[in-house]
Each structure stands twice: as structure tokens, then as C-alpha cells.
Amino acid sequence: MSAVRLLAATGGLGFTPPDPSRSYLRALERRPDAIVADAGSADIGPFFLGADAVYNEPEWERLDLERLLDGAARLDVPLIVGSCAGTGTDRGVEAYAQMVDELARARGRSFRTALIFAQQESSWLEQIVADGRPARALTPLLGELSPGAVAASDTVVAVMGAQPIRAALGEGAQVVLAGRACDDGLFAAAAQLHGADRAAGYLAGKLLENASLVAEPFVLRESVIGELTGGSVIVEPMLPEQRCTRASVAAQLMYERATPFKQAGPGGELDLSQIQIEELDDRRVALRGARYRDLPPALKVEGAGCVGQRSLCIVGCRDPRMIAALDPILDEVRTAVSSEGAKVSLKVYGRDAVMGDLEQAPGGVHEVGIVAETVAPTQTEANRACVLAKRLLFSAKYPLQKQTGGSVLSTIDEVVECGPAYRWTVNHVVSVRDVVEPFRTEMRTLGAGA
């Protein structure tokens, strides 16, 4: 059986300016059968999806797409890009398509390109709710999928698996620009195109989705090759100073998921409970024993909605008497600002700002920073609420107070306008009839002569 080689070119297309000379050009010499680059994440929070805002510096995205297209053209292999522009909205797919078109024109060539759109009209979700189809929240912190949650969403995307990408590759796409997509599905689709074992394809996806994060020492965004033979996957970093080890691949199998043993996706689940990890030499690790089983068709859906406008200020305190008396002061500020109709959050850096209620460490610091955030229906109201919070902190009184110059201090006296604030409204797995149908694929010839 011939091996299938997949190149994970970068763990985050456009995240920083690329330097192809470090590992990518070396990876191309291995003659991979497909080049894959993921561009997105839900980690970046609800703002970018809800506002459909630009996440990366577009010039860095263009530089990344340029090297990826050149590599795909040189080797005559498909290029698969997932979750275009960070959130995988329709705007993001079109933005990347325009860059591909311009880059291809500049080279006097063209690419048969599949644009796969993942954004959904709210009517699509409304119909799922109305039909009473199962929709399971991925966290108990979000309730059932309700008409209210749908109405509160400004942008909704469904997350595609390998299936629509595999279909586009089967139709001869040289470039696939996928909207919101499961990272592992990008690799699984390429593996399936070359007839690789299905479980090995998803295992390769899990190993390669963050590129050089599968190796050590810790480096982001560098290239890694996965070689699939039967049910086995061998991973090898292309950056000379990196190596794959049992620890580094184990860490990748655990990354950003609740359990290392199972990974559910659209229509199926990867089972790693019998996984075997073998260090082949000082740079390569082989894995086998992954299993894949079909599940009823279902898709993850992500939605985010605007909750108002945000304003923010940062103050410091260097008086141990005030620090000791901080909680009642913060409660007073919260009450006063809330009564003005704004939502307010006060976080005390130096005490428990990072871990909140989970913090078990004793206090006892000599200085703290307080971040006050307000959210209100309009920016003017948010600013006013933030100024109020700041001035109440400035004039706070506490036992044994001796200073009269101001209870907290700051580097600037104006507050910072942050613009619209968003929250996650939908993060559910919804039952669908078909895991391909909600995604619209459009084949375009981009570049010269198009």
C-alpha cells in the first residue's frame, strides 16, 4: 500500500507574518499529496463571529496564501484552507477567494477553486427549533436551543466536517476555501481523496491540525508532515530544531478537548482508547490503533450576538489598607453603576482576576490593578458608567485611610471605548438530515482568464 503524505503548512493561516524558509520549503521537498492550512478557531471569542470582523492582518493572510498557492502549483496537489479569515463566515471565504484570484492573476495562471460556505440564515436554525429536532448544548451554561437564542444571534455558522470538502476535491478542486470547518476534517478529506484508511485520516487530522504544536520545543505555525500507511500515521516536524516525542504527540491528542479518547465530528467519532504511540527515532513518532465509527448525522452550530457597547478603564492601588478593604468597595461600585442601567465587571489583578472563584491561593500582595468594564445599550451610556466606576474607586473610603489625594491611580484619566460587545448565543450540536446539505459549494475558476 502506498503512503499518503499530508502537509500541515501552518497552525494558523495569517496569524503572524510567515517565514517559508524555516520549515515550509523543506516540507515541499517531501512531495506531500495535499497541503492543508487551518485559519480559524472559536477560541478567539464571540466578537469576531458576531461582528463578522476581520481577525488577522489581511497582508499576513495574503503572504500565507501566496506561499501555499505557489507550493500547491509547484507540486500540482490540492490546497485546502479551513475556517477562512478566522471565523469561517461567508465574508471570510469571499475575502480569501479575492486574494487567491489576485495572486493567481499576478502569476498568469488559474486555480479551479471550491468555495464552501458555512454561514446560515437564522431561518435555518428557526426551522430546526420549530421541527423539534434534537439540539444538544455543548455546555450546560447555555440552555436549550430556543427561538430566543436564535433571535439573539447576529451571525450563525455551521461547522462542516470532511464530507463537503471531500466532495469538492472529488470534483477536481485545486483549491478548497472552506468556511467554518472542523480542523481534523480538512486533513481527513485529503486522506480520503487518496484512499487512506478513514480512522487514520481523522487521526492524522487530530495530530496535524495545529501543525508544529505536535512537536517540541513549543513553536507555533511551522510545517509538519503526516504520513499515512494503512492504519498508521507517522508525524515528523519540518523545523530542524523540533522533534516529535511521545509527550508532544500525546499533548496534541489531548489538545482543547475534554477527553483524549474520543473526538466526535459530523456523522462520526474518532475513538483513540486503543491508541498506540511509538517513538521511531529522535524526531518521528508512529501512531496506530485509532478507530472511527459512524454516528447519526449532526452538526455543531456556533452563533454570537451583540449585547451592547463596551467601555473599559484600568486603575491601580498601592495602599495595603485599601487592598484589605477592597471587597465592600467593589460591591458599592457594582451597585451604583448597575443602578445606572449598565452591566459592570470589576477584576482585581494581583488577587483573583485570572481564576475568579476557582482561585485558592492566599492573598497578601502590595499592589493590585483593577480593570473595570461596562456594557450598556449605547457607547455614551457605557462610557458614562465606566467614568462613574472610575470616580467611585477614586473617591473610595476605607478604614484607617490617611491619604486624601485619590484612592486609586491610573496612567490616563480618559476611559477606553471598546465598541460592540458580543456573547456566544449558540454552541449546540443539532441533528440534521445530511451533513453536506447545509453547506453551499460554489466552483469558480480564479485567476487569469477567469
Next chain:
Amino acid sequence: MTRVDDIARIIRSKNAGIGHVTVDLVFPDRDAYERARTQITPDRAAAAYGLTAAELTAFEYFDAGLAIKVTLPRQEVAGGMGLGETDLYGSGQYFPIAELELE
């Protein structure tokens, strides 16, 4: 006194979806892993965060990877209700487990 921090090779936390934070401990060899595996229980891991074992989302010994995984429910979904988030990526929640003491 030995802490988990002294013998683990990778200690980190990250969101596992928007509603959970997961902590990964990966050990360099079987001896270190066995030492941790026999002493880090769900009760001890949970207590480091002021939680009970029943409140954990998941707790797994990953033998093939010489690793332990502890997943906690987030207090609010990532990003909160538009404000109030303390750690958007969940990447700063690992140190209480790093500080657990081992015999």
C-alpha cells in the same frame, strides 16, 4: 518536597469548547507518570480548584500518552455575557495542579 511541576514535561490549560477548561499534564517517562498517576486522584485535582470530584467534567489517565487530563466546567461560557471574562482562551488555569505535592 516534589511538586507536579517538578516532574511533568507539559502542564497547560485551554478551553475545551466554550463551556469547559481542560488541564493537560504530560510526563516524560513511565516512572514519572506512574508516580503522578498513583497520587493525583480526581479528588485531589478538584480540590486544587475548590471543587469536588463530582463537579469535574472529566478526569482521565491517558496511559498510552503518559498523561493525565482534568476537565473543569467554566464558571461562565468563554467571553461571558459580553463582559466578565477572566481568561478568554482558558490558558491560565493550570497552576493549581502544577503545585500539587507528590511523595
